[in-house]
Amino acid sequence: MAYSVGQVSGFAGITVRTLHHYDKAGLLPPSARSPAGYRLYSDADLARLQQILFYRELGFSLDEIVTILQDPQANALDQLRARHRLLTEQMAKLQRLLDVAERAMEVQRTGVELTPRERFEVFGEVTFDLSYATDAHLKWQHSEGHQRSMARAAAHTKKDWARIMAEAAAWRHRLTAVFDADEPADGEAAMEVAEEHRQHIMRWFAPCPTDMHGRIADDFAADPRAFALVVPPSEQRPGLAGFLRTAVHANAVRRGPAPEQP
Template identity: 70%
Template structure:
């Protein structure tokens, strides 16, 4: 059975122009012609077309496809293995580009106006999970504190971020030491660390009364992505997020017991 150019174009998903090009390049010439001189493709031609399209999908150039199909000595396996290596390298390159794009998106979502290289230099292994940042934006969208935090974050310079992260790293080391040494979460040392964290937020992002600090700490305990903003995953210990949350709550209670103004606890 024979098929016209139009028929082959329709069921093979290639243009008539492409088929004509393959014919001109002597890669796929139809086996027959009609009485009127139109190209007619046989079943064998269609099998060859399938092979051509397979190699084209893998990115082989036409001259290399021709060599594979016409030379019985051509080592198709070696060519395929080489192409697989090239594709793997390309996948890795595209993955790096995707990660760079994600970091650029995170800059916009988190309000951190640094290049990816600067972010890596300043933040190191402390990462902003995009899904967490997006959910936080939705959760606190109507909060004046959220708007203030985003505005102030966007205004920080690279040196501001360097100082901010230096303070955070020193605080994190003290938190880990207190936890590892068995200090109670409602003890003075842990509560003082919680207070230091609250003041850090107020100093760099937005006013953080004890009640707001409680809600932030609840997110740390409930969502590993949120706690990773404070303590990177490689440094975390089982129970550390709950420990920090309890310390914040204990410190908030300490504040409420020493304050008469209810605004202080909001």
């Protein structure tokens, strides 16, 4: 069966101009011509075109494809091996670039300038979800408090972060102890734990008025990615994020609306 250039273009998802180019390059001359001189392609031509598109997808030049198709048994395997090595090298290079880009994004979104090894040593199970860090940055990027917090975070040394995480771990222990003891979320013990968290934020990052602390706690309850920044999944309990949110808001009511001093 013979196919017109337009039909082959539709089958293959390439342009008529590309087929004309393949013909002129000697890569895919049509098997026949119509009485009017139009190109006509056979099933064998379509099979050859499929091979051409396969090699093009792998990045081979037209000259390389011509060489392969002239003697496929002698050249194809060696050519494919060489292409495989090249693609593997390119993938490794791209992965390195991707790692650098992700590292740069993470620093920009979290403000934590530590190497991956330092992060593991300092943070352990507490990890930054880059998608959440990006969402949070977009949400709060114009907030003076967020900008100040990012600047403070970027200025912290590895030693600072070790102290911050030790303090946070002790706080988590007290939070889960109060929760496990079935203390009321709006009770004195829970509010003290909530206030301790607010003081931690102010001590290490930025001023945190009670209304801002309430918004932070709302995020903890609404988004597991946010809560995982303060309580890793292995230490969480069902309802703990909501418990902390209630305690934070109760603490805000207890303390009243007076503004915090920088």
